[in-house]
Amino acid sequence: MLEAPIISTHTRVHEIAEPYWDEAYDVIVIGAGFAGLTAAIEASNSGASVVVLEKMRAPGGNSIISDGGIAAAGTPMQQRLGIEDSPQLMYADMLRAGLGINHPDLVWEVAFRSAEVFQWSVDYLGVQYLDRLDQFGGHSVARCFTAVEVSGATIIRRQMEKLRDLGVEIRLQTSLQGFVRDTDGRVTGVRVQEDFEPSHPEVEGDRLLQARMAVVLATGGFGGDVRFRSVQDPRLTADIDTTNKTSATAEALIEALRINAMPVHLSHIQLGPWSSPDEKGFGVGPRFADYVVFQYGMAVNPDTGRRFVNELADRKTLADAILAVGKPCIGIADAHAVAQSGWNIERGLEKKVVREFDELSQLASHYGIPADALQVTLERFNRCIEEQADPDYAKPVIAEAAPLSHPPYYAMRLWPKVHFTMGGIQIDVRGRVIDLNGKTIAGLYAAGEVTGGVHGACRLGSCAITECLVFGRIAGRNAAAEPA
Numbered sequence: 432m433l434e435a436p437i438i439s440t441h442t443r444v445h446e447i448a449e450p451y452w453d454e455a456y457d458v459i460v461i462g463a464g465f466a467g468l469t470a471a472i473e474a475s476n477s478g479a480s481v482v483v484l485e486k487m488r489a490p491g492g493n494s495i496i497s498d499g500g501i502a503a504a505g506t507p508m509q510q511r512l513g514i515e516d517s518p519q520l521m522y523a524d525m526l527r528a529g530l531g532i533n534h535p536d537l538v539w540e541v542a543f544r545s546a547e548v549f550q551w552s553v554d555y556l557g558v559q560y561l562d563r564l565d566q567f568g569g570h571s572v573a574r575c576f577t578a579v580e581v582s583g584a585t586i587i588r589r590q591m592e593k594l595r596d597l598g599v600e601i602r603l604q605t606s607l608q609g610f611v612r613d614t615d616g617r618v619t620g621v622r623v624q625e626d627f628e629p630s631h632p633e634v635e636g637d638r639l640l641q642a643r644m645a646v647v648l649a650t651g652g653f654g655g656d657v658r659f660r661s662v663q664d665p666r667l668t669a670d671i672d673t674t675n676k677t678s679a680t681a682e683a684l685i686e687a688l689r690i691n692a693m694p695v696h697l698s699h700i701q702l703g704p705w706s707s708p709d710e711k712g713f714g715v716g717p718r719f720a721d722y723v724v725f726q727y728g729m730a731v732n733p734d735t736g737r738r739f740v741n742e743l744a745d746r747k748t749l750a751d752a753i754l755a756v757g758k759p760c761i762g763i764a765d766a767h768a769v770a771q772s773g774w775n776i777e778r779g780l781e782k783k784v785v786r787e788f789d790e791l792s793q794l795a796s797h798y799g800i801p802a803d804a805l806q807v808t809l810e811r812f813n814r815c816i817e818e819q820a821d822p823d824y825a826k827p828v829i830a831e832a833a834p835l836s837h838p839p840y841y842a843m844r845l846w847p848k849v850h851f852t853m854g855g856i857q858i859d860v861r862g863r864v865i866d867l868n869g870k871t872i873a874g875l876y877a878a879g880e881v882t883g884g885v886h887g888a889c890r891l892g893s894c895a896i897t898e899c900l901v902f903g904r905i906a907g908r909n910a911a912a913e914p915a
Contacts, residue, residue: 452620455641456482458910459621460649461607461683463490465583465896466879467649468590469903470910475597477911479644483599486606486627487678491587492651493880496676496713499578499585500565500893501900503549504542508564509574516572518542525894528569528745529853529887532696537885540860540905541898548900549576556589563773566829567892568725569745575893581718586896604628607683608637610646610690610875618646618690618874645874645910648687648864649903652852652880654700655679660849663698673849674703674713684881687856691866692875695883696854701890702847704749708759709784709844716784716843720762721892723772723841725749727832728764729812730845732756736795736804738812741824747889750847759844761798763809767837776841788840798842809835851890855883862906876910878902 457479460471467483468490475481483490504521522542526533552558559579566573578585594601606627611620620641653659654675660667673679688694705720706713724730725742730753732739739760740752753760769776779785788794791809795802813834815821821828856877857865864875879899886894 451639452641453638455643456480457642457644457915458647458907459484459640459642460647460907461621462492462649462651462879462881463601464492464494464649464651464879465586465590465899466903466906467647468587468594469900470647470649470876470878470907471599472590472593472597473904473907474647474911475594475599477908479911481599482640483594483601484605484607484621484623485601485603488603490591490601490603491584493654493675493679494583494651494899495587497583497896498581498718499583499896500567500575501549501552501578501896502570502575502891502893503545503897504574505546506549506574509572512564512573514564514572514574516574518545520571521545521574524569524571525886525891528747528889528891530889531887533887534695534884536860537858541885541894541901544901545897548897548904551904552586552589552900556586556593558586558589565722566726566743566827567721568743568749569889569891583896607650607686609686611639612690616873618642618872621646642874643915644913645876647862647906647910648683648856648875648877648881649879649906650683650881652679652855653681653684654849654852656681659685660700660852663854664700667700667849671849672706672708672711674706675849684855687864687875687877687881690872691868692872693857693865693867693869694854695857696887697852697883699853699888700849701746701851701853702750702754703850704746704753704845704847706846706848706850707784707844708846710782714784715778715782718774719764719776719779719785719841719843720845722774723764723768723776724762724843726829727768727772728762728835729808730760730762731800731805731808733758733761733798733800736801737808738824741821741826743826745889745891746850753845753847759846761800762843762845763794763835764841765835765837766839766841767833768835769841771831771833779843785841785843788842789838791840794840794842798844851895852880853883853886853888853890855881857884858882858902860905861909862902863909874913876906878906
């Protein structure tokens with residue numbers, strides 16, 4: 432006879448339930464994004480019976496709409512290209528961007544295992560990446576790989592195929608309603624609502640699923656949850672758009688907090704500085720801004736025609752600088768920059784998020800920028816490129832960069848959108864969830880954006896997928912090692 436479990440309810444009352452379960456598995460994974468699917472793969476390969484629960488009608492979450500970029504330090508491609516990199520350098524970059532409030536042990540785990548997990552995605556999952564490396568803002572060197580099709584869906588598809596081969600069930604429209612614990616406080620299962628519809632969350636039909644070994648929470652961030660995010664940062668009301676899916680909400684995080692999981696950095700919410708107010712959601716503009724403008728071009732204040740920031744700074748620095756201007760700023764590149772970047776910007780042009788101009792004066796007129804001031808700014812920027820030094824904003828000059836003197840010119844309006852939540856629940860290096868007393872919550876692991884501490888005040892681009900795969904593997908393996 433199983434011991435009567437304790438159920439965490441929305442009224443925060445702990446009820447003693449009848450000692451029965453509707454179903455039982457060794458490991459239950461909540462969430463079907465990068466972290467959750469990775470955890471399920473590792474738990475299954477460790478010999479556990481596994482089920483993945485996903486509240487939406489399809490797997491993938493925010494992971495599937497990402498650009499599929501993964502940062503890895505000390506890879507064979509870097510060595511082949513003569514790029515000197517190491518886990519220590521990546522670790523230092525992440526701490527610097529995070530303003531030093533990152534949890535160092537978690538950061539080291541991500542940096543140290545970054546090359547290994549990248550290679551795992553290639554060799555084991557079969558993910559294909561573009562034959563290129565990029566240096567995004569805040570990174571000291573080029574270490575960012577991009578999946579083919581420039582989409583997280585490329586990785587998700589390979590994970591789904593692997594789980595099908597392993598015989599792991601992914602149960603859709605199944606929403607976490609609470610954790611079930613025994614009288615010692617150990618998480619022994621979950622209460623879920625099946626046939627879940629976000630528009631009708633009141634539908635009844637709760638079931639109790641037993642986790643004989645452990646539960647892995649991998650439900651992502653809360654960037655799409657206006658109510659929750661605006662409590663953490665009152666500036667982030669519904670007036671601020673987000674790159675997230677509307678399903679990126681906080682209810683699973685809240686359930687973890689109900690059982691005393693330690694919250695970490697909840698108010699540190701990242702805004703994507705490469706977004707455009709001329710399209711909703713993530714859109715197509717970020718590819719032009721992040722891969723072309725920030726690396727090879729410049730951003731200017733439309734009122735003054737002058738630069739105002741290091742375009743290759745980290746996301747927080749860039750977003751804060753744009754917000755300080757108080758209106759959308761203008762990112763500018765030329766034909767050579769587009770060609771050198773290797774990215775196709777046709778979709779941006781078709782949607783008129785990116786604009787093309789034969790002359791710089793036309794660009795200035797279209798955006799209401801003082802033409803003479805913009806010309807002076809361009810000339811000074813071009814001298815910086817030629818002299819391989821930027822005394823004004825210390826922007827690193829990428830080796831392939833050239834002066835912006837090859838019309839046509841291309842431009843885009845820049846205005847930040849809510850993109851990533853650095854905060855979540857605390858975990859240790861084994862992926863175990865930590866409670867308010869600094870002790871582990873037995874039977875509960877977590878990975879990915881639902882956790883906090885890795886990125887501190889600001890996440891570097893392409894480090895999220897690295898984190899999800901690293902801690903997904905760790906959490907899955909260790910969950911499957913728990914005694915049944």
